[in-house]
Amino acid sequence: MDYAKEALRLHKEWQGKLETVAKMKIETRDDLSLAYTPGVAAPCLEIEKDKSQSYVYTGRGHTIAVISDGSAVLGLGNIGPEAGMPVMEGKCVLFKALGGLDAVPLCLNTQNTDELVNIIAALEPSFGGINLEDIAAPRCFEIEKRLQERMNIPVFHDDQHGTAIVVCSALVNALRLVKKENPTIVINGAGSAGCAIARLILDLELGNVILVDRQGILVEGMNLTSGQEALLSRLNKEHKKGDLSEALKGADVFIGVSAGHIVSKEMIASMNEKAIVLPMANPIPEIEPDDAKAAGAYIVGTGRSDHPNQINNVLAFPGIFKGALDAQATQINDAMKKAAVYAIASMVDEKELRPEHIIVSALDKRVVPVVAKAVKQAAIDSGVIRKWDKE
Template sequence: MSDVYQRSLELHRAHRGKISVESRVPIETREDLALAYTPGVAEPCRAIEADPAEAYRLTSKGNMVAVVTDGSAVLGLGDIGPLAALPVMEGKCCLFKHFAQVDAVPLCVDERDPDRFVDAVAKVSVSFGGINLEDIAAPRCFEIERKLQERLDIPVFHDDQHGTAVVVAAALMNALELLGRPLEDCRVVMNGIGAAGSSIAEMLIHLGCRDLVLCDRYGVMDRDDPRLSDRQRELAGLTNPRRVKGGLAEALSGAQVFIGVSKGGILTREMVSSMAKDPIVFAMANPVPEIFPEEALSAGAFVVATGRSDFPNQVNNCLGFPGIFKGALSVRAREINMEMKLAAARAIRDVIASEVERDRVIPDALDPRVVPAVARAVAEAAVRTGVARTIG
């Protein structure tokens, strides 16, 4: 790992960052200049003033996403601030362009008050067709996303929440199909109910999970616990139908599925052994998973997934957000709703439906089939649910 870190540092130094701006039109002659800038540019300005929808036809707005952070929950680094978060946001912009041909700009906002943060992003949102929130700590991220979506008529999508949930759902559906187990009949235990965990839980409920137990650092979540956030309290009231009490070990006894978005090393071999026969273990803490794959497999796990690229079954958000935004932008969607997210998860699942194996329940992060399939499914769901302004 230290070698990867050093080579990455050298790459960033050599290129002075990872993104640049290129002109789509030539600026070689005086006529080029007159058409791209003054005086000719006055006419598209007048057209947009008369009809704001013309901005989608006359500017880059319709294919431009802002990648926005306050730097409060960056990767596995935590609260490092907006400036130190800039390399991650640049990287996200690279992925948008490489995988989906969507242009993206990093916006690192030095503001921790949710209302002022929302106001700052809303004021610059006119330039963009969508807002990708990134690496913002819970529970502030929930309030920011909700308030921004209420103010704006373009998609606002917190990828740490929803992108993770989409990819986890896709992988889990394939893993369960491999075992011939309906999700409705499974006991599922999740550890870590922050941004990602809460959205995974919500998506599993929409997919039909009826026996879901949520755990945090204090054990099985209790809706009466005053330490819970409003969203956690709501989810606690919708889950744990068997009223399991205790810690993670008690919750896992007899369970078919473990999903971890929490802390490295908290899942033991004994806990995996206590689960039902051939359990599914998604240990996605980074860089150290809740349990390493070889330990989980030796304890009886049938399918193991992590967030790491050096093990099979990497749950990687780049399978989700590029196609999700590409599809939403293609129909000028006003938002990205649950039906669009479910459509994205099913599309990712279906890409390898005929190729599923124990160490291949999710497509490779570089699989070129993923983005077109996800974009198409998301666009169709947007039209179907009435949030699209065009039909693509």
């Protein structure tokens, strides 16, 4: 199928992938009086007395805002809020289809950090959670941090944490299969996703991390972002210097969140035996899976659906938000992210585990309930549950 051609035809036909569907019919005067005035005053007054009742009398408790400024849309770059809307609509469709959650796409016509923070924070009464999407680094780090400090509902930048969670789930299973401990893990691409992956790998103690960008292996003295600076002391315990080819010599794992076709067969061949290679640049991976295999990679996973081991954020965000909302969590913290990692990894048992199957399918209906249950329990255990009587 020519996906681009067919997508254009269908998007034109649909004129948007979402519609508003009312839960009640307006056919009689009584219907009108119950849905609107005068009946609607009753729930309004209940919520005025106790704000927690907004989760009882409105759709807030199962509704997510999917918000972007259009500055880093897919691999297309800063294409603007209008052009980013099809992606945000698509994300909302996935929330509904996979997680049973309602979601509203909001593309904002500003790329000013202060304006974005103020606008998004003011939306809190209408939503149960905020999914930040396709906001460029390094602004995305500051925006998420400031919103988490100001808002009393979960704020989650999926490009960072969703990616990191699914990558780590795949890595947990891959390392289980190759039976490697304390591996050397090279991440190419040190933007929002790369930094989040590195941080979560280190927090989970899965291995030693070398982070690489266009400047080469990140070391002291480089022009680094705040997110990179925060990680620097935890990186590169082998004190390597140089470019990506130097980083990959003797490495056990390659994770790519950068650009297509920048890794050669020679680079993969220089890695240790039973190398794990996860080139996830979309739509063109850092190295083609067949080339990576030919060069000696034992396990290969990409972001694409037409190859084995698709590493896709859709495995994470529906279940994470469902679990957070079910718990009435005020945030999505590290404990909840770690719980999601191991919940997703658990979906592939020992009998199923093989080089071509280290991660569960994104369309497996079991995933969301399993992830949601684990995330909800982690929220409860870590004490980030809403306490309305103390507000």
